[in-house]
Amino acid sequence: MDEQQTKVGLSDDELATHPTVYAADTLKDQVAIVSGGAGGIGRAIALLFARLGAHVVLVGRDQAKLDALAARLGDKASAHVADIRDPDAVKALFAAVWGEHGRVDCLVNSAGGQFPQAAIDFSVKGWNAVIDTNLNGTWYMMQAAAQRWRDAKHPGAIVNIVVVTTHGLYGIAHSIAARSGVIGLSRAVAVEWAPLDIRVNCVAPGAIETEGWNVYTSEARAAYPRSNPMMRAGSAFDIAEACVYLAAPSGKFITGETLTVDGGGQLWGETWTTGKPDYFRGG
Ligand SMILES: CCCCCCCCC/C=C/C(=O)SCCNC(=O)CCNC(=O)[C@H](O)C(C)(C)COP(=O)(O)OP(=O)(O)OC[C@H]1O[C@@H](n2cnc3c(N)ncnc32)[C@H](O)[C@@H]1OP(=O)(O)O
Ligand SMILES: NC(=O)C1=CN([C@@H]2O[C@H](COP(=O)(O)OP(=O)(O)OC[C@H]3O[C@@H](n4cnc5c(N)ncnc54)[C@H](OP(=O)(O)O)[C@@H]3O)[C@@H](O)[C@H]2O)C=CC1
Numbered sequence: 324m325d326e327q328q329t330k331v332g333l334s335d336d337e338l339a340t341h342p343t344v345y346a347a348d349t350l351k352d353q354v355a356i357v358s359g360g361a362g363g364i365g366r367a368i369a370l371l372f373a374r375l376g377a378h379v380v381l382v383g384r385d386q387a388k389l390d391a392l393a394a395r396l397g398d399k400a401s402a403h404v405a406d407i408r409d410p411d412a413v414k415a416l417f418a419a420v421w422g423e424h425g426r427v428d429c430l431v432n433s434a435g436g437q438f439p440q441a442a443i444d445f446s447v448k449g450w451n452a453v454i455d456t457n458l459n460g461t462w463y464m465m466q467a468a469a470q471r472w473r474d475a476k477h478p479g480a481i482v483n484i485v486v487v488t489t490h491g492l493y494g495i496a497h498s499i500a501a502r503s504g505v506i507g508l509s510r511a512v513a514v515e516w517a518p519l520d521i522r523v524n525c526v527a528p529g530a531i532e533t534e535g536w537n538v539y540t541s542e543a544r545a546a547y548p549r550s551n552p553m554m555r556a557g558s559a560f561d562i563a564e565a566c567v568y569l570a571a572p573s574g575k576f577i578t579g580e581t582l583t584v585d586g587g588g589q590l591w592g593e594t595w596t597t598g599k600p601d602y603f604r605g606g
Contacts, residue, residue, distance in 0.1 A: 332363055332531075332532040332533045332534065332558065332559055333367070333532075333558050333559060333560060335366065335370065335392075335395065338366065338367050338370045338371070338559065338560055338563075339370050339374070341560045343371065343374070343375075343564060344564065345371075345375055345564070345567055345571070346375075347374070347375060347376065348375070348376050349375040349376065349567060349571050350372055350375040350376045350377035350428075350429075350567070350570070350571060351375075351376035351377075352376060352377075353372075353376065353377040353378070353428040353429060354377065354378050354380065354420070354424045354426050354427050354428055354429075355372045355377045355378070355379050355380065355427075355428060355429040355430070355431065355570070356379075356380045356382060356416075356417075356420060356427060356429070356430045356431070356464075356468070357369050357372070357379055357380065357381060357382065357431045357433060358382040358383070358407055358430075358431070358432050358433055358434035358460075358464055359382070359383060359432075359433035359434030359435065359484075360379065360380070360381030360382055360383060360389065360392070360433065361381055361383050361385065361388040361389045361391070361392045362383065362433060362434070362533070362534075362535060363531070363532075363533020363534050363535050363559050364433050364484060364528065364531060364533055364535075364559045364562050364563070365381075365383075365431075365433035365434070366392055366559070367558075367559030367560050367562060367563040368431050368433060368559075368562070368563045368566050369381055369392060369396070369400060370396070370563070371560070371563040371564065371566075371567060372429075372431075372563075372566075372567065372570075373396050373399035373400055375567065375571075377399070377428075377429070378398075378399055378400065378401070378424065379396065379399060379400045379401075380400070380401055380402075380403055380420050380427075381393055381400055381401070381402045381403070382403050382404075382405050382407070382416060382434065383404070383405075383434065384404060384405075384406050385404075386402065386404050389402035389403070389404065390402050401423070403416050403419060403420070406460075407432075407434050407456070407460030407461070407463060407464055408455045408456055408459060408460045408463075409463075410463045410467075413460075413463040413464055413467050414467055416467070417467045417468065417471050421471055421475075426475075426477060427468065427471065427472070427477075427479065428477075428478075428479065428480065428570075429479065429480045429481075429482070429570040430464060430465070430468040430479070430480075430481045430482070431481075431482045431483075431484070431566055431570070432460075432461045432464050432465070432481070432482070432483045432484060433484045434456070434460060434461075435456055435457045435460070435461070435484065435498075436456065436457075436498075436535060436538070437453045437457070437495045437497060437498035437501075437538075438453075438495075438538055439494040439495055439538065439539055439540075439543065439596040439597045440494065440597065441494065441597060442496035442497070445496075445497060449497070450497050453497035453498055453501055454497065454500065454501050454504075456501075457498060457501035457502060457505065458500075458501040458502075458504040458505060458508075461483055461505050461508075462505075462508060465481055465483070465508075465509075465512065465523070468481060468521075469481075469512070469516055469519065469521055472519060472520075472521055473519050473521075478520035478521065479519075479520070479521045479522075480521070480522045480523075480524075480569065480570045480574065481509075481521070481522070481523045481524070482524055482525070482526055482566045482569050482570055483505050483506075483509055483523070483524070483525045483526070484525070484526050484528065484562065484566075485502040485505050485506055485525045485526070485527045485581065486498055486499065486502040486527060486528070487527045487528075487529055487583055487585050487588060487589050488502055488503045488506065488527070489589045490589060492594050492596065493594065493595050493596065493597065494543075494595060494596035494597035495596050502527075505525065506525055506527075506581055509523045509524065509525050509579060509581075510579045513578040513579030514579065517578060522569075522574065522575075522577065522578040523578055523579065524569045524574065524577060524578060524579070524580050524581070524582065525580070525581040525582070526562060526565045526566055526569065526581070526582050526583075526584060527581050527582070527583045527584065527585065528557065528561075528562050528584050528585065529550065529551055529556075529557055529583070529584065529585025529586055529588040529589075530547035530548060530550050530551065530556045530557065530585070530586075530588065530594070531556060531557045531558065531559055531561070531562055531584075532547075532556040532557070532558060532559075533559055539596055540598065542598055543595060543596050543597065543598055546594070546595065546599075547594065549592070550588050550592040550593060550594040551585055551586035551587050551588035551591070551592045552586065552587040552588075552590070552591045552592065553586035553587060555586065557584060557585070557586055561584050562584055565582050565584045568582070569582060
């Protein structure tokens with residue numbers, strides 16, 4: 324992080340009142356677990372899902388952050404502390420939620436992240452922290468959700484928030500490896516779990532303005548809005564609406580897919596999370 328940390332992205336009030344294309348009862352009576360639910364993208368998902376009728380279970384490691392958002396949502400949300408890297412904590416989370424609500428309809432895995440560093444300098448510990456969070460943690464959540472759905476003969480939908488992997492994203496190779504793993508895993512289990520009426524999809528955000536950006540230098544952050552042909556950053560609300568599309572009946576014939584929400588960034592544009600090296604500046 325650098326000294327120029329600022330509040331970025333839409334406020335909770337803006338997210339809660341943002342116009343949406345979805346009907347108010349789109350997710351009526353559903354129960355959705357959102358990991359990273361108090362993070363920048365996760366809170367947009369939580370606020371929209373709750374607005375569309377779901378009860379949202381907010382998951383993260385920071386009780387106070389979760390409680391603050393849950394308090395805003397009243398009986399539309401509850402807070403559960405769990406580290407997704409701990410498979411026992413994940414099992415306990417699902418036991419608690421099923422015990423409390425008797426159902427889960429949807430899991431959104433938005434917990435994740437990475438730090439910018441040239442791959443050649445990754446330490447073993449740093450590499451493992453990113454793989455463990457983004458690949459292993461996501462998998463523990465997916466498997467726990469699917470086992471419960473299988474045992475209860477209940478349909479389910481999983482949406483994994485990943486990263487656009489098609490042309491790197493220089494400076495976060497550990498995350499690209501982990502997210503490519505999640506995308507491949509999602510495609511594989513989409514087939515295995517179709518007989519269980521479980522759909523598994525991913526959303527790959529481009530530059531989405533959230534406080535998560537504070538892990539990057541101000542120079543890198545300043546370039547993100549120019550990383551796509553729309554020449555602007557997206558908002559967490561764009562990701563939230565994509566998640567609804569895949570989780571709700573609108574996505575009922577979609578599984579194993581990755582929906583890229585990046586303003587065309589994978590087609591044109593470049594992203595240097597550690598700053599653009601002189602070599603690529605030409606001249
Ligand atoms: C095309 C479309 C365009 C798209 C254009 C897109 C542009 C934006 C791209 C992406 C944006 C986002 O994802 S937004 C952000 C999402 N949120 C985040 O990234 C959250 C911030 N990240 C993290 O919390 C951490 O990085 C993470 C590893 C995931 C968490 O794990 P832990 O808590 O275990 O990590 P820590 O204990 O802090 O660190 C563990 C070890 O990791 C290493 N480590 C951690 N931070 C480090 C650092 N800054 N530099 C070096 N090494 C570091 C050290 O070895 C640490 O050990 P020690 O040496 O012993 O300390
Ligand atoms: N913003 C962007 O431009 C982009 C974001 N993404 C991805 O989207 C996802 C959400 O990003 P965003 O909301 O911006 O980032 P944030 O950092 O704001 O949110 C990430 C959330 O994940 C939670 N989390 C992290 N590790 C764990 C863990 N081990 N167990 C439980 N919860 C954990 C954090 O909560 P706590 O620390 O309290 O546990 C935090 O609330 C991430 O995977 C991110 O990499 C992808 C592309 C672009």
